[in-house]
Amino acid sequence: MIRTEIKVETMVNENKKTEDNVINTLGDIKQTVADFMHMFADMRANITNEMLKRGDEIKWREESFKKLFDVIRKNITSDIEVQKEELIQLKGKLEQPQIAFYAHHVKDLALDSTDEILIFEKTITNEGTGYDTSTGLFTAPVGGLYQFDVHTCPDKGKHVCLGLVLEGKVIAAHANDAVDTYGCNTFGTVIIVKSGEKVWVKSTLSCSICQLFQNSRSMNTFSGVFVNN
Structure with missing residues (x-):
């Protein structure tokens, strides 16, 4: 009987130890779980903060890139606008027509009629074919700024009075006397001429001593050049 009681008591003690071990183990597990959850919470907070930090950095980089x-x-x-304007100007220059004429050799040297048109029969240059050697008239192929020059040589002891005419209006005039020798002079102007308008040289005074002279060393010339539009 006593042995049985001792055995039962021993079993009870063993069960008590086992129960204590289980309780302690469960406590350890609970603490481990609690520690893990705390560590997980810290990790999540750190990750969240890092993500927010990275998000702010990315946003700042995006704004900086956008500004740049x-x-x-x-x-x-x-x-591009500057180059476009330069190309337009260059295109305009490339497309600008080449108009120029240089005529010489007056058909009638005796200026015995007022308003007589001087006809220069020969051309060295006639770009744009604006000058007509049969009429002495220059017709502007395009409108724009032109420069015209007239070079004449009065005969020795003679006199000339000439005018540069645009559509019937004298725009430049010149008088020249060659009293003792031959004396050539030049006059001209720069003026806006509309497309189709005509320019010519005429005598503004008729007299018995109004006479031009010309040879290989003394040329009477009428010239014009298109400057720009």
Whole structure:
């Protein structure tokens, strides 16, 4: 009987130890779980903060890139506009017509009629074919700014009075006397001429001593050149 009681008591003690071990183990597990959850919470907080930090950094980088891109875009746009304008101007210069004439050798040297048109029969240059050697008239192929020059040589002891005419209106005039020798002189002007308008040289005075002279060393000439439109 006593042995049985001792055995039962021993079993009870063993069960008590086992129960204590289980309780302690469960406590350890609970603490481990609690520690893990705390560590997980810290990790999650750290990750969240890091993500927020990275998000702010990414946002700042995006804004900086956008500002830089806007500056570059504006500069490129400005450069393109400048180059476009330069190309337009260059295109205009390339498309600008080449108009120029240089006529010489007056058909009638005796200026015995007022308003007589001087006809220069020969041309060295007639780009644009604006000058007519049969009439002495220059007809502007295009409108714009032109420069005209008249070079004449009165005969020795003679006199000339000439005018440069645009559509019937004298726009430049000249008088020249060659008293003792031959004396050539030049006059001219720069003026706007409309497309189709005519320019010529005429005598503004008729007299018995109004006479031109010309040879290989003394040429009477009428010239004009298109400057721009």
